[in-house]
Amino acid sequence: MINITILTSKNLYQNTIGVLYPLIKWKKKLNNEKIQFKIKYEINDINNSDVIILDSKFHRNFWITDSKKIYDDLILLKKRCNKLVYCDTADSSGWIQSEVFKYVDKYWKFQILKDKELYLKKTYDRRFFTDYYYKILKKKNNLDTSYESEDWSTAITKEDLNKIEVFWNTSLVDYSIKSHFLSLISKKYLKKVYINNSKPRIYSPSNLRKNNILFNFNSKYSRKCIGFQRQELEKIFIFEKNDRIGRIKYFKKLRDSKICLSPFGWGEITFRDFECFLNGSILLKPNMDHLDTWPNLYKKNKTYVDFDWGLKDVEEILDKVIKNYDKYINLAFTGQANYHMYLHGDYAEFLFVSRLKKIIENL
Numbered sequence: 001m002i003n004i005t006i007l008t009s010k011n012l013y014q015n016t017i018g019v020l021y022p023l024i025k026w027k028k029k030l031n032n033e034k035i036q037f038k039i040k041y042e043i044n045d046i047n048n049s050d051v052i053i054l055d056s057k058f059h060r061n062f063w064i065t066d067s068k069k070i071y072d073d074l075i076l077l078k079k080r081c082n083k084l085v086y087c088d089t090a091d092s093s094g095w096i097q098s099e100v101f102k103y104v105d106k107y108w109k110f111q112i113l114k115d116k117e118l119y120l121k122k123t124y125d126r127r128f129f130t131d132y133y134y135k136i137l138k139k140k141n142n143l144d145t146s147y148e149s150e151d152w153s154t155a156i157t158k159e160d161l162n163k164i165e166v167f168w169n170t171s172l173v174d175y176s177i178k179s180h181f182l183s184l185i186s187k188k189y190l191k192k193v194y195i196n197n198s199k200p201r202i203y204s205p206s207n208l209r210k211n212n213i214l215f216n217f218n219s220k221y222s223r224k225c226i227g228f229q230r231q232e233l234e235k236i237f238i239f240e241k242n243d244r245i246g247r248i249k250y251f252k253k254l255r256d257s258k259i260c261l262s263p264f265g266w267g268e269i270t271f272r273d274f275e276c277f278l279n280g281s282i283l284l285k286p287n288m289d290h291l292d293t294w295p296n297l298y299k300k301n302k303t304y305v306d307f308d309w310g311l312k313d314v315e316e317i318l319d320k321v322i323k324n325y326d327k328y329i330n331l332a333f334t335g336q337a338n339y340h341m342y343l344h345g346d347y348a349e350f351l352f353v354s355r356l357k358k359i360i361e362n363l
Contacts, residue, residue: 002360004037005046006087007077008055012187015089016057018110018170020193023356025172026349033353035360043073051363052081053108056088056097067099074103083363087167091267093291094127098156101163106363108167111269111293116161126153128290129264130225132309137228148223167359169293172343172352175274176200177251199344203255205280205332212322213237214257214281216250217265217272229286230263232311237261254279258325259305259318261285273297277339282321282332294355295342303335 006023008016023030023037030037040046054077059070078084086104088097093111096119101107113119113128123131174182174196186194215237221227245253254260260281262272268291276283277297283304291298300306305321305328307314321328342348 001034001036002051003049004035004051004053004360005049005081006037006039006053006055007043007046007058008039008041009057009060010041010191011057012191012193013057013060013089014183015091015110015170016055017183017186017193018173019055019087019089019167021174021195022168022172022352024193025195025197026352029349029353030356033357035353035356043076046077046080049081051083051085051360052077053085053087054104056086056090070100071103074100078103085363091265091269092127092129093268093293094123094129094131094153096126096153096156096164098154098160101156101160104163106165107160107163108165108359110167110169111267111291112164112166113290114292115290116164117158119161119164120155120158122155123153125151125223125225127226127267129229129268129286129309130223133225133228136310137225151223165359165362166292166294168352168355169269169295170271171269171274171295171297171339173274174200175271175278177247180247200278202278202336202340203280205282205329205336207255207280209256209258209281211253211257213259213261213284213318214253215261216245216253217261217263218244221265226266229309229311230265233261233263233314236311236315251275251279254281257281258329259284259321269293274339277336280332280336282328283335284318284321295338295351297335297339297342299334299338301331303331303338305331 062070083105085106085108086100088107088109093113118128124134182194182196217230219227219230219234254275260276260283262270262276262283262285264286268288273283285304285306286309287306288298298304307317342351
């Protein structure tokens with residue numbers, strides 16, 4: 001029997017729900033496979049355990065106010081387990097909290113860079129894609145970051161690269177039209193993760209779709225290089241842009257649209273990707289070849305259509321998909337089927353439990 005303790009925040013951040021949801025949903029299967037886990041919210045409640053998984057959100061506010069407490073807690077936790085895992089629940093593949101490496105056995109992330117050696121370099125705004133836009137803006141002498149302090153990642157040592165590993169991303173959660181309401185209930189009233197065991201309604205890509213593309217997202221970010229991609233897309237598709245709408249109207253528009261544009265936000269993977277799969281639109285997204293994640297929902301020209309980060313080809317690609325929609329619709333079917341397999345397919349719990357067993361064996 002493997003005993004796992006998860007230490008997380010009482011605030012139940014959305015990304016934390018992404019970690020806990022499949023564990024709770026398939027708890028019975030995990031127990032049958034001799035994997036038991038407990039969720040704790042106070043460090044003093046933790047006894048000896050085979051594995052302790054520390055959610056990065058637990059110390060979210062201490063990095064500025066009391067970093068010493070973080071290191072003291074890590075030392076204490078290490079004494080109470082055989083293996084200590086730091087579970088980084090940040091949105092992007094790039095943000096690495098290198099300060100914790102000497103205290104932990106593994107460093108888990110939702111998604112990581114396929115080429116781990118890229119973590120040996122410093123990146124602007126701690127993300128691979130924001131560093132890309134930083135270099136473009138700097139080259140064009142169009143980098144006005146006077147309103148923000150420079151924020152660079154801290155390069156890690158080559159010896160620590162083996163500690164970085166993918167666990168599972170945030171896709172294994174309910175993203176139906178009711179999901180925001182259910183998430184609010186979890187956080188505000190139940191103070192625990194609410195599991196919706198009913199299967200979400202899935203809309204076939206072959207349904208009648210009146211709109212070519214859904215272009216509807218927030219583009220206002222406090223960091224210039226993080227918001228840059230979305231703001232540039234707004235300039236390109238100025239006549240396509242929709243105003244911010246409520247969730248019911250948004251889902252209706254998504255069901256009525258052939259294509260859904262889903263740019264990067266704080267990270268590469270966004271909730272919109274999963275909503276797109278559920279509602280049967282073709283996912284149009286910046287290239288994801290740099291990314292390693294599980295489950296892998298991003299198979300170029302199979303489950304989504306990609307465009308270059310430089311955005312030079314995005315109009316041409318969109319036009320091509322619209323004109324050849326009958327051919328590209330298969331990507332919507334494949335993307336939806338692939339997502340359903342991991343979320344509610346006949347072998348969904350088996351796939352997740354196998355994943356967890358694999359990464360535990362690799363500790």
